[in-house]
Amino acid sequence: MRTIKPYLSALLAKQTREDGRGVFDYRPIEIEINPIARANGSAKVRIGASEVLVGVKMDVDTPFPDTPNEGVLIANAELNPLASADFESGPPGPDAIELARVVDRGIRESHAIDFEKLCIIPKEKVWVVFIDIYPMNDDGNLFDAASLAAMIALKHAVLPKYDEKEDKVLYKELTKEKLPMKAAPLLTTFGKISGSLFVDPTKREEKALDARLSIATLENGQISAMQKGGSGTFTQKEISELLVLAAEKSKELRKLLK
Amino acid sequence: MSKAGAPDKLVVNGKRLDGRKFDEMRELTIKTDVIPNADGSAQVDLGGTRAVAAVYGPREVLPRHLAEADKAYLRVVYSMASFSTPDRARPGPSRRSVEISKVIKDALAPAIFLERYPKTSIDVYVEIINANAGTRTAAIIAATVALADAGIEMRDLVSSIAAGKADGELLLDLFEPEDNFGEADMPFAMMPRTKEITLLQMDGELTKEEIATLIQMNMKACEKIYEAQKKALKEKFETEKDLASQETEGEVKNENH
Numbered sequence: 001m002r003t004i005k006p007y008l009s010a011l012l013a014k015q016t017r018e019d020g021r022g023v024f025d026y027r028p029i030e031i032e033i034n035p036i037a038r039a040n041g042s043a044k045v046r047i048g049a050s051e052v053l054v055g056v057k058m059d060v061d062t063p064f065p066d067t068p069n070e071g072v073l074i075a076n077a078e079l080n081p082l083a084s085a086d087f088e089s090g091p092p093g094p095d096a097i098e099l100a101r102v103v104d105r106g107i108r109e110s111h112a113i114d115f116e117k118l119c120i121i122p123k124e125k126v127w128v129v130f131i132d133i134y135p136m137n138d139d140g141n142l143f144d145a146a147s148l149a150a151m152i153a154l155k156h157a158v159l160p161k162y163d164e165k166e167d168k169v170l171y172k173e174l175t176k177e178k179l180p181m182k183a184a185p186l187l188t189t190f191g192k193i194s195g196s197l198f199v200d201p202t203k204r205e206e207k208a209l210d211a212r213l214s215i216a217t218l219e220n221g222q223i224s225a226m227q228k229g230g231s232g233t234f235t236q237k238e239i240s241e242l243l244v245l246a247a248e249k250s251k252e253l254r255k256l257l258k
Numbered sequence: 259m260s261k262a263g264a265p266d267k268l269v270v271n272g273k274r275l276d277g278r279k280f281d282e283m284r285e286l287t288i289k290t291d292v293i294p295n296a297d298g299s300a301q302v303d304l305g306g307t308r309a310v311a312a313v314y315g316p317r318e319v320l321p322r323h324l325a326e327a328d329k330a331y332l333r334v335v336y337s338m339a340s341f342s343t344p345d346r347a348r349p350g351p352s353r354r355s356v357e358i359s360k361v362i363k364d365a366l367a368p369a370i371f372l373e374r375y376p377k378t379s380i381d382v383y384v385e386i387i388n389a390n391a392g393t394r395t396a397a398i399i400a401a402t403v404a405l406a407d408a409g410i411e412m413r414d415l416v417s418s419i420a421a422g423k424a425d426g427e428l429l430l431d432l433f434e435p436e437d438n439f440g441e442a443d444m445p446f447a448m449m450p451r452t453k454e455i456t457l458l459q460m461d462g463e464l465t466k467e468e469i470a471t472l473i474q475m476n477m478k479a480c481e482k483i484y485e486a487q488k489k490a491l492k493e494k495f496e497t498e499k500d501l502a503s504q505e506t507e508g509e510v511k512n513e514n515h
Contacts, residue, residue, distance in 0.1 A: 233455055
């Protein structure tokens with residue numbers, strides 16, 4: 001894959017990409033709301049040929065001792081070998097863990113979910129929100145696809161019924177109650193190849209990129225998470241540039257959240 | 259600040275709970291040669307956080323299929339000792355430690371001439387012995403010094419620190435209460451010679467302007483850390499030089515006999 005780097009960087013220098021996109025254009029994005037009947041909320045997001053399925057499941061469990069009045073958020077990603085020749089079976093590796101944790105942080109740190117409203121009995125019973133990320137086809141930029149899918153799935157999730165006496169979640173009896181959402185962080189991911197910056201890397205671009213920066217932006221323009229990846233570097237000026245671009249690009253993605 | 263055990267205030271009368279100014283770093287101490295078996299090693303104390311790093315390599319890659327034909331395989335393992343945290347940490351890798359190992363590797367890789375060591379592995383192990391916030395940045399400071407101590411060819415040292423926000427104030431080098439109950443945290447690393455940024459993470463809620471200020475605070479602190487890292491390495495090699503010259507002198511004297 002090292003051999004395609006000069007080709008990709010020559011294209012980027014001419015402000016274009018292999019698929020003819022501009023450097024700061026996303027691939028076409030398609031969304032599907034609640035495609036999974038058994039999930040409490042779900043979403044399928046396609047960015048170009050990348051496809052990510054996110055399912056939200058709710059359970060009732062004990063809260064963490066340091067947040068006795070708050071619900072719990074658990075995000076997990078499965079890089080299933082069905083989605084790419086590069087994925088292997090087995091427990092989550094560093095890439096899967098990073099993906100899940102970056103999506104998790106964007107949501108958690110912006111207090112996107114009103115966790116206090118997910119408390120049933122303080123110190124004893126709270127709702128646990130599981131966000132499970134399943135890439136179905138990896139053609140790059142799973143971060144942005146997973147974050148968008150997670151936000152859509154959360155937005156459309158409804159709580160199942162909880163039988164307090166029996167201490168049982170009745171998954172087959174969904175209530176009309178939605179998750180208490182307060183904010184909607186969205187990730188925008190940028191790549192850098194030979195000094196050129198661009199948004200929404202494809203798999204081929206990911207394999208050639210020097211560095212990557214993912215930025216989670218809120219409705220009010222605030223930033224709720226950032227993560228640099230890849231063995232290259234960024235300058236201070238490039239980061240300021242990307243923060244401005246992240247605000248612009250996240251506005252485009254936000255239109256799909258409805 | 260709804261978390262249990264949160265102090266009422268993190269900043270009182272313009273000072274932090276440990277008496278520091280907003281842009282003041284905790285005391286930093288760097289020692290090399292702490293693990294005799296390793297090819298290079300270092301211990302970093304940043305306030306109450308202690309990181310010990312050992313570098314083994316370049317050496318044979320195990321398992322062999324990880325070997326790369328054109329460059330060294332860089333392995334970074336960050337781990338927290340079970341006694342390093344208030345509650346006992348379960349030993350072995352966690353999801354957090356796997357991610358941190360990955361970002362530390364990405365922070366160190368730009369500085370190492372990996373292409374000069376094809377088909378080998380450079381293994382960096384960092385153990386957090388005592389944790390009081392800033393463990394990944396202390397790990398990077400220690401790992402860098404250990405790499406240089408091991409004689410691995412590098413473009414520059416990597417200096418690292420975190421800045422963040424607590425009680426509405428922008429603060430350098432958060433310690434535990436600020437990290438646990440503050441609003442935002444931004445771990446950062448750079449190669450000071452070229453000012454290239456090799457680690458950037460953030461969680462919390464910040465404006466673009468606050469991010470710019472925090473980067474600036476981090477960069478300024480990294481210059482100081484850079485000097486401390488160079489000093490630690492110079493001290494080590496000067497001691498070695500002194501020992502070596504003493505040995506030569508001794509040999510000369512012996513010849514005279």
